[in-house]
Amino acid sequence: MIKYSNQTRILVAVDCIILGFDGKDYKLLMVQRGFAPEKEKWSLMGGFLQPRESLDEAAVRILKQLTGLENVYLEQMHTFSSPNRDPVERVVGVVYMALIDIEKYERQINDDFHARWFLMKELPQLIFDHEEMVQMALNRLRYKAALHPILFELLPEKFTLPQLQALYEGLFDTKIDKRNFTRKLLSSKILTKKEEKDKSSSKKGAYFYSINEAIYRDNGQAMLNLIPRNEIPAATE
Template structure:
Protein backbone atom coordinates (compact mmCIF):
# COMPACT_ATOMS: atom_id res chain seq x y z
CA UNK A 1 0.00 0.00 0.00
CA UNK A 2 1.30 3.42 -0.96
CA UNK A 3 1.98 5.67 2.05
CA UNK A 4 3.46 9.11 2.55
CA UNK A 5 7.06 8.66 3.61
CA UNK A 6 8.56 10.32 6.64
CA UNK A 7 5.17 11.17 8.24
CA UNK A 8 4.09 10.38 11.79
CA UNK A 9 0.80 8.54 12.21
CA UNK A 10 -1.72 9.89 14.71
CA UNK A 11 -5.06 8.84 16.13
CA UNK A 12 -8.42 10.47 15.48
CA UNK A 13 -11.04 10.37 18.21
CA UNK A 14 -14.65 11.51 18.48
CA UNK A 15 -16.04 13.02 21.69
CA UNK A 16 -19.78 13.49 22.11
CA UNK A 17 -21.09 16.38 24.22
CA UNK A 18 -24.58 15.16 25.08
CA UNK A 19 -26.98 17.74 26.48
CA UNK A 20 -30.34 16.97 28.03
CA UNK A 21 -33.09 19.02 29.64
CA UNK A 22 -35.22 17.62 32.49
CA UNK A 23 -37.94 20.27 32.34
CA UNK A 24 -36.16 22.54 34.82
CA UNK A 25 -32.45 22.60 34.02
CA UNK A 26 -29.77 21.47 31.58
CA UNK A 27 -27.75 18.34 32.17
CA UNK A 28 -24.67 16.73 30.65
CA UNK A 29 -24.29 12.99 30.09
CA UNK A 30 -20.95 11.64 31.34
CA UNK A 31 -19.21 8.31 31.92
CA UNK A 32 -16.28 7.26 34.06
CA UNK A 33 -13.27 6.59 31.87
CA UNK A 34 -12.47 2.89 31.72
CA UNK A 35 -8.80 3.02 30.70
CA UNK A 36 -5.60 4.69 31.88
CA UNK A 37 -4.64 7.46 32.13
CA UNK A 38 -7.35 9.20 34.17
CA UNK A 39 -9.13 5.89 34.74
CA UNK A 40 -12.45 6.25 36.62
CA UNK A 41 -12.47 10.01 36.17
CA UNK A 42 -15.43 11.64 34.49
CA UNK A 43 -15.30 11.96 30.73
CA UNK A 44 -17.37 12.84 27.73
CA UNK A 45 -18.46 9.83 25.73
CA UNK A 46 -15.87 9.14 23.08
CA UNK A 47 -13.82 6.65 21.13
CA UNK A 48 -11.51 6.27 18.15
CA UNK A 49 -12.58 6.57 14.54
CA UNK A 50 -12.05 3.33 12.63
CA UNK A 51 -10.24 3.15 9.26
CA UNK A 52 -13.41 2.21 7.38
CA UNK A 53 -15.67 5.04 8.62
CA UNK A 54 -15.92 8.78 8.21
CA UNK A 55 -16.23 11.16 11.15
CA UNK A 56 -20.02 11.27 11.22
CA UNK A 57 -20.23 7.50 11.04
CA UNK A 58 -17.76 7.22 13.90
CA UNK A 59 -19.75 9.65 16.04
CA UNK A 60 -23.01 7.80 15.38
CA UNK A 61 -21.40 4.43 16.18
CA UNK A 62 -19.79 5.66 19.39
CA UNK A 63 -23.01 7.25 20.60
CA UNK A 64 -24.86 4.01 19.86
CA UNK A 65 -22.21 1.79 21.49
CA UNK A 66 -21.98 3.85 24.68
CA UNK A 67 -25.62 4.82 25.17
CA UNK A 68 -27.74 2.58 22.97
CA UNK A 69 -29.14 5.71 21.32
CA UNK A 70 -29.54 6.50 17.66
CA UNK A 71 -31.63 8.87 15.57
CA UNK A 72 -30.86 11.84 17.84
CA UNK A 73 -29.89 15.36 16.85
CA UNK A 74 -26.10 15.60 16.50
CA UNK A 75 -23.76 17.99 14.72
CA UNK A 76 -20.01 18.46 14.48
CA UNK A 77 -18.69 21.20 16.74
CA UNK A 78 -14.92 21.67 16.44
CA UNK A 79 -11.61 19.88 16.04
CA UNK A 80 -9.17 19.89 18.97
CA UNK A 81 -5.58 19.28 17.95
CA UNK A 82 -3.25 20.45 20.73
CA UNK A 83 -0.26 18.05 20.57
CA UNK A 84 -0.34 17.73 24.37
CA UNK A 85 -4.08 17.16 24.82
CA UNK A 86 -3.66 13.38 25.28
CA UNK A 87 -0.59 12.27 27.30
CA UNK A 88 -0.49 8.77 25.76
CA UNK A 89 -0.42 9.35 22.01
CA UNK A 90 -0.91 12.23 19.61
CA UNK A 91 -4.68 12.27 19.22
CA UNK A 92 -6.84 14.69 17.28
CA UNK A 93 -10.35 14.90 18.72
CA UNK A 94 -13.43 15.91 16.76
CA UNK A 95 -16.21 17.04 19.09
CA UNK A 96 -19.90 16.56 18.35
CA UNK A 97 -22.92 18.06 20.10
CA UNK A 98 -25.97 15.87 20.68
CA UNK A 99 -29.36 16.90 22.10
CA UNK A 100 -31.45 14.30 23.90
CA UNK A 101 -34.89 14.32 25.46
CA UNK A 102 -34.07 13.05 28.96
CA UNK A 103 -37.62 11.94 29.70
CA UNK A 104 -37.54 9.64 26.70
CA UNK A 105 -34.17 7.99 27.33
CA UNK A 106 -33.11 8.51 30.96
CA UNK A 107 -34.01 5.07 32.30
CA UNK A 108 -32.42 3.23 29.40
CA UNK A 109 -29.16 5.16 29.58
CA UNK A 110 -28.79 4.98 33.35
CA UNK A 111 -29.63 1.30 33.80
CA UNK A 112 -28.02 -0.29 30.77
CA UNK A 113 -24.96 1.84 30.06
CA UNK A 114 -23.87 3.16 33.47
CA UNK A 115 -23.89 6.74 32.27
CA UNK A 116 -24.89 9.56 34.56
CA UNK A 117 -26.55 12.93 34.04
CA UNK A 118 -24.94 15.92 35.78
CA UNK A 119 -26.41 19.42 36.10
CA UNK A 120 -24.36 21.77 33.94
CA UNK A 121 -23.91 24.08 36.90
CA UNK A 122 -22.46 21.26 39.02
CA UNK A 123 -20.58 19.02 36.64
CA UNK A 124 -17.40 17.33 37.92
CA UNK A 125 -13.92 18.07 36.65
CA UNK A 126 -13.46 16.39 33.27
CA UNK A 127 -10.40 14.74 31.75
CA UNK A 128 -8.08 16.33 29.20
CA UNK A 129 -9.71 19.28 27.37
CA UNK A 130 -13.27 18.02 27.73
CA UNK A 131 -14.25 20.99 29.89
CA UNK A 132 -13.20 23.33 27.09
CA UNK A 133 -15.32 21.30 24.68
CA UNK A 134 -18.39 21.71 26.89
CA UNK A 135 -17.95 25.48 27.12
CA UNK A 136 -17.59 25.76 23.36
CA UNK A 137 -20.68 23.59 22.89
CA UNK A 138 -22.72 25.89 25.15
CA UNK A 139 -21.68 28.89 23.07
CA UNK A 140 -22.64 27.06 19.87
CA UNK A 141 -26.07 26.23 21.29
CA UNK A 142 -26.65 29.87 22.22
CA UNK A 143 -25.75 30.91 18.69
CA UNK A 144 -27.92 28.27 17.03
CA UNK A 145 -30.87 28.85 19.35
CA UNK A 146 -30.87 32.55 18.46
CA UNK A 147 -31.60 31.60 14.85
CA UNK A 148 -34.09 28.74 14.99
CA UNK A 149 -35.88 26.39 17.41
CA UNK A 150 -33.04 23.93 17.78
CA UNK A 151 -33.63 23.60 21.53
CA UNK A 152 -36.97 21.89 20.98
CA UNK A 153 -35.00 18.71 20.31
CA UNK A 154 -34.62 18.64 24.09
CA UNK A 155 -38.34 18.66 24.79
CA UNK A 156 -41.02 16.03 24.37
CA UNK A 157 -43.36 16.33 21.39
CA UNK A 158 -45.90 18.10 23.61
CA UNK A 159 -44.59 20.77 25.99
CA UNK A 160 -45.81 23.72 28.05
CA UNK A 161 -44.84 27.38 27.86
CA UNK A 162 -43.24 27.22 31.35
CA UNK A 163 -40.98 24.45 30.04
CA UNK A 164 -39.92 26.61 27.08
CA UNK A 165 -39.36 29.54 29.44
CA UNK A 166 -37.04 27.43 31.61
CA UNK A 167 -35.33 26.05 28.51
CA UNK A 168 -34.24 29.47 27.28
CA UNK A 169 -33.49 30.96 30.69
CA UNK A 170 -31.21 28.02 31.44
CA UNK A 171 -29.28 28.28 28.20
CA UNK A 172 -28.76 32.06 28.25
CA UNK A 173 -28.36 32.19 32.04
CA UNK A 174 -30.66 35.17 32.33
CA UNK A 175 -34.14 36.01 33.60
CA UNK A 176 -37.03 36.58 31.19
CA UNK A 177 -40.23 38.33 32.15
CA UNK A 178 -42.65 35.41 31.87
CA UNK A 179 -45.62 37.30 30.44
CA UNK A 180 -43.53 39.16 27.87
CA UNK A 181 -41.63 35.99 26.93
CA UNK A 182 -44.83 34.02 26.35
CA UNK A 183 -46.34 36.84 24.31
CA UNK A 184 -43.30 37.03 22.03
CA UNK A 185 -43.11 33.24 21.81
CA UNK A 186 -46.71 32.90 20.64
CA UNK A 187 -46.35 35.86 18.25
CA UNK A 188 -44.04 33.70 16.12
CA UNK A 189 -47.10 31.60 15.14
CA UNK A 190 -44.92 28.51 15.22
CA UNK A 191 -46.81 26.69 17.97
CA UNK A 192 -49.99 24.64 17.91
CA UNK A 193 -52.02 24.81 21.10
CA UNK A 194 -53.39 21.48 22.31
CA UNK A 195 -56.65 20.83 24.15
CA UNK A 196 -55.10 18.98 27.11
CA UNK A 197 -53.11 20.35 30.04
CA UNK A 198 -50.14 19.40 32.19
CA UNK A 199 -51.54 19.35 35.75
CA UNK A 200 -48.69 17.95 37.82
CA UNK A 201 -47.06 21.36 38.37
CA UNK A 202 -50.22 23.23 39.42
CA UNK A 203 -53.93 22.70 40.02
CA UNK A 204 -54.87 25.05 37.19
CA UNK A 205 -52.51 23.35 34.78
CA UNK A 206 -50.76 24.65 31.68
CA UNK A 207 -51.86 23.90 28.14
CA UNK A 208 -49.61 21.72 26.03
CA UNK A 209 -48.24 22.99 22.72
CA UNK A 210 -46.55 21.41 19.72
CA UNK A 211 -43.98 22.96 17.40
CA UNK A 212 -45.33 23.46 13.90
CA UNK A 213 -42.35 22.05 12.03
CA UNK A 214 -43.93 22.83 8.66
CA UNK A 215 -43.61 26.58 9.38
CA UNK A 216 -40.46 27.26 11.35
CA UNK A 217 -37.99 26.55 8.53
CA UNK A 218 -39.38 29.52 6.60
CA UNK A 219 -39.60 31.81 9.62
CA UNK A 220 -36.27 31.45 11.40
CA UNK A 221 -35.95 35.15 12.22
CA UNK A 222 -39.04 34.92 14.43
CA UNK A 223 -36.91 33.48 17.21
CA UNK A 224 -34.75 36.58 17.37
CA UNK A 225 -37.71 38.38 18.93
CA UNK A 226 -37.15 36.95 22.37
CA UNK A 227 -33.45 36.09 22.53
CA UNK A 228 -31.54 38.53 24.79
CA UNK A 229 -28.93 40.55 22.88
CA UNK A 230 -28.93 38.21 19.86
CA UNK A 231 -26.10 40.18 18.21
CA UNK A 232 -23.74 38.89 20.89
CA UNK A 233 -24.30 35.32 19.74
CA UNK A 234 -24.53 36.03 16.03
CA UNK A 235 -21.10 37.66 16.07
CA UNK A 236 -19.33 35.21 18.37
Protein backbone atom coordinates (compact mmCIF):
# COMPACT_ATOMS: atom_id res chain seq x y z
CA MET A 1 0.00 0.00 0.00
CA ILE A 2 1.44 3.35 -1.04
CA LYS A 3 1.54 6.08 1.62
CA TYR A 4 2.72 9.65 1.56
CA SER A 5 6.19 9.76 3.06
CA ASN A 6 7.43 12.06 5.81
CA GLN A 7 3.91 13.08 6.83
CA THR A 8 2.49 13.14 10.34
CA ARG A 9 -0.77 11.27 10.86
CA ILE A 10 -3.51 13.38 12.42
CA LEU A 11 -6.71 12.17 14.05
CA VAL A 12 -10.07 13.53 12.88
CA ALA A 13 -12.89 13.81 15.41
CA VAL A 14 -16.55 14.48 14.68
CA ASP A 15 -18.65 16.38 17.23
CA CYS A 16 -22.44 16.73 17.05
CA ILE A 17 -24.28 19.76 18.42
CA ILE A 18 -27.96 18.94 18.97
CA LEU A 19 -30.04 21.98 19.86
CA GLY A 20 -33.61 21.28 20.86
CA PHE A 21 -36.82 23.16 21.59
CA ASP A 22 -39.42 21.68 23.96
CA GLY A 23 -42.22 24.15 23.22
CA LYS A 24 -40.95 26.62 25.80
CA ASP A 25 -37.16 26.54 26.11
CA TYR A 26 -34.10 25.88 23.99
CA LYS A 27 -31.83 23.12 25.26
CA LEU A 28 -28.53 21.44 24.39
CA LEU A 29 -28.10 17.67 24.38
CA MET A 30 -24.90 16.41 26.00
CA VAL A 31 -23.34 13.16 27.20
CA GLN A 32 -20.76 12.22 29.80
CA ARG A 33 -17.43 11.54 28.13
CA GLY A 34 -16.56 7.84 28.34
CA PHE A 35 -12.75 7.99 28.33
CA ALA A 36 -9.77 10.05 29.53
CA PRO A 37 -8.93 12.85 29.54
CA GLU A 38 -11.98 14.60 31.04
CA LYS A 39 -13.72 11.25 31.60
CA GLU A 40 -17.34 11.56 32.85
CA LYS A 41 -17.38 15.32 32.23
CA TRP A 42 -20.09 16.80 30.04
CA SER A 43 -19.36 16.81 26.34
CA LEU A 44 -20.90 17.15 22.93
CA MET A 45 -21.46 13.84 21.18
CA GLY A 46 -18.05 13.09 19.72
CA GLY A 47 -15.89 10.31 18.34
CA PHE A 48 -13.16 9.58 15.82
CA LEU A 49 -13.51 9.17 12.07
CA GLN A 50 -12.95 5.55 11.02
CA PRO A 51 -10.88 4.57 7.94
CA ARG A 52 -13.78 3.38 5.82
CA GLU A 53 -16.42 6.02 6.51
CA SER A 54 -17.16 9.55 5.36
CA LEU A 55 -17.56 12.45 7.77
CA ASP A 56 -21.33 12.38 7.26
CA GLU A 57 -21.42 8.66 8.04
CA ALA A 58 -19.31 9.18 11.13
CA ALA A 59 -21.62 11.90 12.45
CA VAL A 60 -24.67 9.65 12.05
CA ARG A 61 -22.90 6.69 13.69
CA ILE A 62 -21.55 8.69 16.64
CA LEU A 63 -24.87 10.36 17.38
CA LYS A 64 -26.71 7.03 17.38
CA GLN A 65 -24.07 5.24 19.49
CA LEU A 66 -23.98 7.90 22.19
CA THR A 67 -27.63 8.94 22.34
CA GLY A 68 -29.78 6.54 20.35
CA LEU A 69 -30.92 9.35 18.04
CA GLU A 70 -31.30 8.54 14.36
CA ASN A 71 -32.92 10.02 11.27
CA VAL A 72 -31.77 13.47 12.40
CA TYR A 73 -30.69 15.89 9.66
CA LEU A 74 -27.13 16.93 10.52
CA GLU A 75 -25.46 19.87 8.79
CA GLN A 76 -21.67 20.20 8.73
CA MET A 77 -20.89 23.51 10.38
CA HIS A 78 -17.17 24.16 10.86
CA THR A 79 -13.74 22.62 11.34
CA PHE A 80 -11.74 23.38 14.50
CA SER A 81 -8.02 22.87 13.94
CA SER A 82 -6.08 24.60 16.70
CA PRO A 83 -2.93 22.48 17.28
CA ASN A 84 -3.54 22.40 21.03
CA ARG A 85 -7.29 21.86 21.14
CA ASP A 86 -6.85 18.30 22.49
CA PRO A 87 -4.24 17.77 25.25
CA VAL A 88 -3.43 14.19 24.19
CA GLU A 89 -2.45 14.54 20.54
CA ARG A 90 -3.23 16.49 17.39
CA VAL A 91 -6.94 16.19 16.63
CA VAL A 92 -8.88 18.11 14.00
CA GLY A 93 -12.52 18.50 15.00
CA VAL A 94 -15.33 18.63 12.43
CA VAL A 95 -18.60 19.89 13.88
CA TYR A 96 -22.12 19.00 12.80
CA MET A 97 -25.28 20.60 14.12
CA ALA A 98 -29.02 19.99 14.16
CA LEU A 99 -32.08 21.76 15.53
CA ILE A 100 -34.85 19.39 16.58
CA ASP A 101 -38.22 19.24 18.28
CA ILE A 102 -37.37 17.56 21.61
CA GLU A 103 -40.79 15.99 22.02
CA LYS A 104 -40.56 14.36 18.59
CA TYR A 105 -37.26 12.59 19.37
CA GLU A 106 -37.41 12.14 23.16
CA ARG A 107 -38.36 8.46 23.05
CA GLN A 108 -35.30 7.58 20.97
CA ILE A 109 -32.76 8.77 23.54
CA ASN A 110 -31.02 6.05 25.54
CA ASP A 111 -29.10 6.33 28.82
CA ASP A 112 -25.92 4.47 27.86
CA PHE A 113 -23.82 7.62 28.17
CA HIS A 114 -26.27 9.58 30.35
CA ALA A 115 -27.50 11.74 27.49
CA ARG A 116 -29.24 14.74 29.00
CA TRP A 117 -30.87 17.98 27.88
CA PHE A 118 -29.56 21.17 29.52
CA LEU A 119 -31.18 24.59 29.38
CA MET A 120 -29.01 26.89 27.27
CA LYS A 121 -28.77 29.35 30.16
CA GLU A 122 -27.72 26.64 32.62
CA LEU A 123 -25.00 24.72 30.80
CA PRO A 124 -22.30 22.98 32.84
CA GLN A 125 -18.64 23.47 31.97
CA LEU A 126 -17.82 21.68 28.72
CA ILE A 127 -14.61 19.94 27.74
CA PHE A 128 -11.90 21.32 25.44
CA ASP A 129 -13.25 23.89 22.94
CA HIS A 130 -16.85 22.65 22.99
CA GLU A 131 -18.17 25.93 24.43
CA GLU A 132 -16.71 27.76 21.44
CA MET A 133 -18.39 25.24 19.15
CA VAL A 134 -21.77 25.79 20.81
CA GLN A 135 -21.49 29.57 20.60
CA MET A 136 -20.66 29.38 16.91
CA ALA A 137 -23.65 27.08 16.36
CA LEU A 138 -25.98 29.55 18.11
CA ASN A 139 -24.67 32.45 16.02
CA ARG A 140 -25.07 30.40 12.85
CA LEU A 141 -28.62 29.45 13.77
CA ARG A 142 -29.57 33.02 14.68
CA TYR A 143 -28.23 34.31 11.39
CA LYS A 144 -30.13 31.70 9.38
CA ALA A 145 -33.33 32.15 11.43
CA ALA A 146 -33.26 35.90 10.79
CA LEU A 147 -33.19 35.31 7.04
CA HIS A 148 -35.37 32.23 6.64
CA PRO A 149 -38.31 30.78 8.61
CA ILE A 150 -36.37 27.65 9.63
CA LEU A 151 -37.70 27.84 13.21
CA PHE A 152 -41.15 27.03 11.90
CA GLU A 153 -39.97 23.43 11.62
CA LEU A 154 -40.19 23.24 15.43
CA LEU A 155 -43.85 24.20 15.55
CA PRO A 156 -46.83 21.82 15.60
CA GLU A 157 -49.18 21.77 12.61
CA LYS A 158 -51.24 24.56 14.17
CA PHE A 159 -49.89 27.15 16.60
CA THR A 160 -50.57 30.60 18.05
CA LEU A 161 -48.71 33.85 17.48
CA PRO A 162 -47.58 33.97 21.14
CA GLN A 163 -46.04 30.51 20.68
CA LEU A 164 -44.22 31.67 17.58
CA GLN A 165 -42.98 34.83 19.30
CA ALA A 166 -41.66 32.76 22.22
CA LEU A 167 -39.76 30.63 19.71
CA TYR A 168 -37.92 33.67 18.33
CA GLU A 169 -37.41 35.38 21.67
CA GLY A 170 -35.88 32.22 23.10
CA LEU A 171 -33.33 31.82 20.32
CA PHE A 172 -32.30 35.48 20.19
CA ASP A 173 -32.52 35.88 23.97
CA THR A 174 -34.38 39.16 23.61
CA LYS A 175 -37.84 40.66 24.00
CA ILE A 176 -39.61 41.45 20.74
CA ASP A 177 -42.33 44.10 20.55
CA LYS A 178 -45.58 42.14 20.24
CA ARG A 179 -47.41 44.60 17.96
CA ASN A 180 -44.54 45.00 15.52
CA PHE A 181 -43.87 41.27 15.49
CA THR A 182 -47.50 40.45 14.74
CA ARG A 183 -47.86 43.18 12.09
CA LYS A 184 -44.69 42.18 10.22
CA LEU A 185 -45.48 38.49 10.45
CA LEU A 186 -49.03 38.81 9.12
CA SER A 187 -47.93 41.15 6.32
CA SER A 188 -45.56 38.45 5.07
CA LYS A 189 -48.63 36.28 4.23
CA ILE A 190 -46.68 33.26 5.41
CA LEU A 191 -49.41 32.22 7.86
CA THR A 192 -52.99 31.06 7.37
CA LYS A 193 -55.44 31.94 10.14
CA LYS A 194 -57.68 29.20 11.51
CA GLU A 195 -61.22 29.56 12.82
CA GLU A 196 -60.48 27.84 16.13
CA LYS A 197 -58.75 29.28 19.17
CA ASP A 198 -56.39 28.03 21.84
CA LYS A 199 -58.05 28.83 25.18
CA SER A 200 -55.61 26.97 27.40
CA SER A 201 -54.01 30.21 28.66
CA SER A 202 -56.98 32.61 28.76
CA LYS A 203 -60.74 32.74 28.31
CA LYS A 204 -60.38 35.06 25.34
CA GLY A 205 -57.96 32.67 23.68
CA ALA A 206 -55.59 33.09 20.75
CA TYR A 207 -56.32 32.09 17.17
CA PHE A 208 -54.46 29.15 15.72
CA TYR A 209 -52.41 29.58 12.55
CA SER A 210 -50.77 27.23 10.09
CA ILE A 211 -47.97 27.70 7.58
CA ASN A 212 -48.76 28.68 4.01
CA GLU A 213 -46.38 26.19 2.41
CA ALA A 214 -46.05 27.97 -0.95
CA ILE A 215 -45.10 31.30 0.58
CA TYR A 216 -42.97 29.53 3.21
CA ARG A 217 -40.78 28.18 0.43
CA ASP A 218 -40.68 31.33 -1.70
CA ASN A 219 -40.79 34.25 0.74
CA GLY A 220 -38.29 33.36 3.43
CA GLN A 221 -36.49 36.70 3.15
CA ALA A 222 -39.50 38.38 4.75
CA MET A 223 -38.41 36.90 8.07
CA LEU A 224 -35.51 39.33 8.29
CA ASN A 225 -37.92 42.08 9.36
CA LEU A 226 -39.09 40.12 12.41
CA ILE A 227 -35.76 40.47 14.20
CA PRO A 228 -34.22 43.81 15.26
CA ARG A 229 -31.12 44.30 13.11
CA ASN A 230 -28.88 44.81 16.14
CA GLU A 231 -29.83 41.29 17.27
CA ILE A 232 -28.71 39.59 14.05
CA PRO A 233 -25.17 38.17 14.27
CA ALA A 234 -22.78 38.38 11.33
CA ALA A 235 -22.56 35.39 9.04
CA THR A 236 -19.97 32.81 10.07
CA GLU A 237 -17.93 30.53 7.88
